[in-house]
Amino acid sequence: MEITLREAQGQFTKFLVDVYRERPQPTAFLRSFFPSVVTNSLNVSIAVQRGTEKIAVDVIRGADGNRNTVSKSTEKIFQPPLYNEYFDMTELDLYNIWWKSTTIDAGMFVDYVNQVADSVQLQRDKIERAYELQCAQALQTGIVQLASSDNIDFKRKAASMVNESATPWTTNTNDPFATLLRAGKFLREVGKVQGGLINVIMSETAFTAFTQNTLVQTRAWIRNFHIDNISEPQRNALGASYMGRTSSGAYNFDLWTYPEVYENAAGTITPYITPGLVICLPVQTKFKLAFGAVPRLISDGGIEAAKGEYVMNNYRDMKKTADIMDVKSAGIAIPTAIDQIYTVRVLPA
Numbered sequence: 001m002e003i004t005l006r007e008a009q010g011q012f013t014k015f016l017v018d019v020y021r022e023r024p025q026p027t028a029f030l031r032s033f034f035p036s037v038v039t040n041s042l043n044v045s046i047a048v049q050r051g052t053e054k055i056a057v058d059v060i061r062g063a064d065g066n067r068n069t070v071s072k073s074t075e076k077i078f079q080p081p082l083y084n085e086y087f088d089m090t091e092l093d094l095y096n097i098w099w100k101s102t103t104i105d106a107g108m109f110v111d112y113v114n115q116v117a118d119s120v121q122l123q124r125d126k127i128e129r130a131y132e133l134q135c136a137q138a139l140q141t142g143i144v145q146l147a148s149s150d151n152i153d154f155k156r157k158a159a160s161m162v163n164e165s166a167t168p169w170t171t172n173t174n175d176p177f178a179t180l181l182r183a184g185k186f187l188r189e190v191g192k193v194q195g196g197l198i199n200v201i202m203s204e205t206a207f208t209a210f211t212q213n214t215l216v217q218t219r220a221w222i223r224n225f226h227i228d229n230i231s232e233p234q235r236n237a238l239g240a241s242y243m244g245r246t247s248s249g250a251y252n253f254d255l256w257t258y259p260e261v262y263e264n265a266a267g268t269i270t271p272y273i274t275p276g277l278v279i280c281l282p283v284q285t286k287f288k289l290a291f292g293a294v295p296r297l298i299s300d301g302g303i304e305a306a307k308g309e310y311v312m313n314n315y316r317d318m319k320k321t322a323d324i325m326d327v328k329s330a331g332i333a334i335p336t337a338i339d340q341i342y343t344v345r346v347l348p349a
Contacts, residue, residue: 026128027239027260030135030201030272033281034289034333040307044290045077046336051192078332080292081146083130085123086326089116089314116325123327124310129262131289134333136272138287139201139279140343144333147265154338160186162344165276169206169346172214176346177248183280183342184251191340193282200253201279203271206346207243207257216246254283276347286337292330 050071059065134144142156162182167174180200187193202210210216243255261271273279293305296313311328335341 026125026132027258028128028132029238029240029256029258029260030139031128031132031289031333032238033139033285034135034287034335036289036291036309036331038291038307038309040293040305042292042305043077043079044292044332044334045075046288046334047075048336078152078290078334080290080330080332081148082294083127083329083331084326085126085328086324087119087123089119089323089325090321120312120325120327127310127327127329131331131333132260132272133262134331135289138333138335139281139341140274140277142335142338142341152332154335156338156341157190159190160339160342162342165345165348168348169209169213174213175215176210176213177215177219177246179278179344179346180246180253180280181248181251183278183344184249184253186342187280187282187340188251191282191337191342193340195283196251197283198251198253199256199281199283201240201256201258201273201281202243203273203275203277204257204259205275206278207255209347210255253280274345276345276349278344278346280342280344282340286340287333287335289331289333292332294328294330296328 057066137144138154141161142154144152144154146152164174164179169176169179183200184196184198187198188196239260240256240258243257246253246255258273259271261269264270291309293307294311296306296311306328309329309331312325313328314323314325316323
C-alpha cells in the first residue's frame with residue numbers, strides 16, 4: 001500500500017506522545033438495590049402476595065378454632081423496553097488502514113480491536129445510565145418513564161410519597177428527625193420491614209439543609225449519647241458517599257448522598273436524585289432489574305431470542321456501505337416490594 005510524501009514526513013516531523021479520551025464511567029449506586037435476573041422471554045412477571053402481622057387469639061377448650069384464609073398471589077406482567085445503540089465501524093480511525101493493508105500487522109490489529117472495544121463500551125455505558133435512571137425513577141415516583149411506549153407505573157401508595165416542602169428543613173424550627181421517624185414507621189408498619197436500620201439517600205441540597213439545621217447541630221453535640229455519627233464523606237465505588245449514621249425514635253438511619261448526574265437526549269445535565277428529595281429504603285431490598293430476551297436475526301433466516309443483559313451483533317449494510325456493530329438490551333427496574341420505599345420532599349422545588 002502506497003502513502004503520500006506528506007504522510008511519510010509526518011512520521012519524522014511529529015510524534016504522538018499521549019492520548020486523552022474522556023470516558024466518564026457510569027455509576028450504579030441506585031442499581032445496586034436492584035439485583036439482576038436474566039430471562040429468555042419477551043415479558044417478565046412478578047407474583048405478589050400480601051401478608052399480615054395478626055396475632056393468634058386463644059379459644060375456649062372444646063370450641064371451634066379460628067378459621068384462616070390465605071390471600072391469593074397477584075401476578076403482574078411487564079414488557080421490558082428495548083435499548084438499541086449502534087455505531088458504524090467504517091468511521092473508526094483505523095478501519096480503512098487495517099482492511100486495506102496488504103500485510104498483517106499484529107500491532108495495528110490490536111489497536112483496531114481496542115478501538116472497536118472502546119466504542120462498544122461507550123454504547124453499553126449509555127444503556128447502563130438508562131438503567132440507573134430507571135432505578136432512580138422507580139425509587140422516587142414509582143413510574144419508569146419511557147420515550148418509545150407507555151410509562152410503566154408500579155402504583156405506589158400516596159402515603160409513601162410525602163411532600164413536606166411547606167415545612168422545609170431550611171427552617172430551623174422544622175425537625176428533620178421527625179421526618180425520619182415517620183419514614184421509619186411507614187416502612188415498619190406498612191412495608192413490613194423487619195429490623196430498625198434504614199438507608200437514607202439524600203439529594204445534595206437535602207443533606208446540606210439537614211446538616212445546617214439547628215436542631216440537628218444541637219443534638220449532635222450531645223456526645224455522650226452517641227446517637228449521631230455524621231462524619232466526613234466516604235465515597236464508595238458505585239458513586240455514592242456515606243455520610244454517617246443518625247437515629248430517630250427506635251430506628252437507625254445510614255445517611256448517603258448521591259450527587260451523580262447524566263446527560264439527557266438534549267445534552268442537559270440532570271441529577272439522578274431530584275433536588276430537595278430524600279429516599280428511605282430497608283437495608284435488604286426486594287427489588288429486581290429484570291432482563292428479557294432481545295430479538296436477533298440469524299444467518300439462515302428467521303429470528304432468535306438472544307438471552308443476556310447485553311447482546312452484541314455485527315452486520316454489514318451493503319446499501320449504506322457500512323459495517324455496523326450494535327449493542328442491545330431489554331431490562332426493566334421492578335420495585336417488587338413497592339411499599340418498602342418512602343420518599344419525602346423536604347425543600348421547595
